[in-house]
Amino acid sequence: MPDPTKYLFVALPSSITPSGHRDDAISSIQRAVRSDNGQVLPFQVPDFKVGTLDQLIQHSEELGKIEGLCKGVVSKVGDTLKNVLDGDEEQIVRHKNVNDKPLEQYLRTFSWNKVKYRADKPIAELMDLLQKEANSIDNDVRSKYNQYNSIRTQSQNLSRKQTGNLSTKSLVSIVSPDMLVSDSEHLETHLVAVPNSSVKEFTRSYETVSPMVVPRSAYWIQKDDEFSLYAVTVFKKHGQEFVHKCRERKWIPRDFKFKEGGREEEQKELKKTEAEEKRIWGETLRLGRTGWSEAVMCLVHVIVLRCFVESVLRYGLPLDFVAALIKSDIKKAQKAKQGLDTEYGYLAGNAFGRDKKGRISKDQGMSQNDMMGGAAGGDAAEYCAYVYYEVELD
Numbered sequence: 001m002p003d004p005t006k007y008l009f010v011a012l013p014s015s016i017t018p019s020g021h022r023d024d025a026i027s028s029i030q031r032a033v034r035s036d037n038g039q040v041l042p043f044q045v046p047d048f049k050v051g052t053l054d055q056l057i058q059h060s061e062e063l064g065k066i067e068g069l070c071k072g073v074v075s076k077v078g079d080t081l082k083n084v085l086d087g088d089e090e091q092i093v094r095h096k097n098v099n100d101k102p103l104e105q106y107l108r109t110f111s112w113n114k115v116k117y118r119a120d121k122p123i124a125e126l127m128d129l130l131q132k133e134a135n136s137i138d139n140d141v142r143s144k145y146n147q148y149n150s151i152r153t154q155s156q157n158l159s160r161k162q163t164g165n166l167s168t169k170s171l172v173s174i175v176s177p178d179m180l181v182s183d184s185e186h187l188e189t190h191l192v193a194v195p196n197s198s199v200k201e202f203t204r205s206y207e208t209v210s211p212m213v214v215p216r217s218a219y220w221i222q223k224d225d226e227f228s229l230y231a232v233t234v235f236k237k238h239g240q241e242f243v244h245k246c247r248e249r250k251w252i253p254r255d256f257k258f259k260e261g262g263r264e265e266e267q268k269e270l271k272k273t274e275a276e277e278k279r280i281w282g283e284t285l286r287l288g289r290t291g292w293s294e295a296v297m298c299l300v301h302v303i304v305l306r307c308f309v310e311s312v313l314r315y316g317l318p319l320d321f322v323a324a325l326i327k328s329d330i331k332k333a334q335k336a337k338q339g340l341d342t343e344y345g346y347l348a349g350n351a352f353g354r355d356k357k358g359r360i361s362k363d364q365g366m367s368q369n370d371m372m373g374g375a376a377g378g379d380a381a382e383y384c385a386y387v388y389y390e391v392e393l394d
Helices: 022-033 053-084 089-095 103-108 123-163 196-208 236-248 262-315 330-351
Strands: 005-013 039-042 187-195 219-223 227-235 252-254 321-329 387-391
Touching: 005 022, 005 262, 005 330, 022 039, 022 321, 022 330, 053 089, 053 123, 053 262, 089 262, 103 262, 103 321, 123 262, 187 196, 187 236, 196 227, 227 236, 236 252, 262 321, 262 387, 321 330, 330 387
Parallel strands: none
Antiparallel strands: 005 321, 005 387, 039 321, 187 227, 187 252, 219 227
């Protein structure tokens, strides 16, 4: 199998090329990455309301949390699809579309959803909308999946009653009324599923496991590969003690009361539950497919906001930066990042140290927390010379 795809989102000042032209900047990024490490594509980041520096720093911190929330929702919804589709990778891929497009096509043709998130609104308001949407997707999918699990468990339990062994399956088609003592004031019949390996012990000792077991009352009813079913007559006042002693010996008492028409009723209930399970399965699949699409869109919009906020914090005003999407994979993404660091490490000033050969030595530089109060792009544990985010969505 090919390595999972990893998408890198970067934003750099247009001044990385003498011309300052967007196309030249994209070409420069591709050269830094190298074509064998990743494909570089232009990525549109709209102009939003900038606000104050304090607001931008606060937005930066909050957007990091919202991105984590969105990634978590994408992952959980993806797990739901995997479980509903029983791990069928081909089916999972088929259902993981974004806005009715394959993921890569959606990212290649991405444009900000101006209807849902008007770019002229304050960034704080857009963040609130995105956070609420992510939580809503999470709640809706989880609720429906829990409903599906519940009906599936119910269906499995009913199915086991029809197909399991004599210790679990329904006895309505096995035990007839004439096998039971039903009209006695003092006696009652207990059904016991005995492991086949214990049948000799059972027949030898059942009369003495508790007081007042009717001698020679054990009546063999049926046998399967694992258990033999017996009916035993006991005086009512010692019935519970008999049941308890059976359990101690790993003989399994079966709770049973004959009911006229019970078999037909069970079959009817099983068919009804299976039909309900199929219906809820379809609803869960549809909601999971839609939820994954919406969660990915939500995540990408959050990353776009992060790119904008961090670019303003890093590169200042007037706005003059270029954003790019790099398609790579887990193994090659690190090499692509190293190429970007080598080419654009100078943007960090003294944040990156260099060894005697001029290679970047990050451990000599400043931590991100020392720079801009942690507001710059990249991982919280490592300062990056430019705005940089990475996402795995396969």
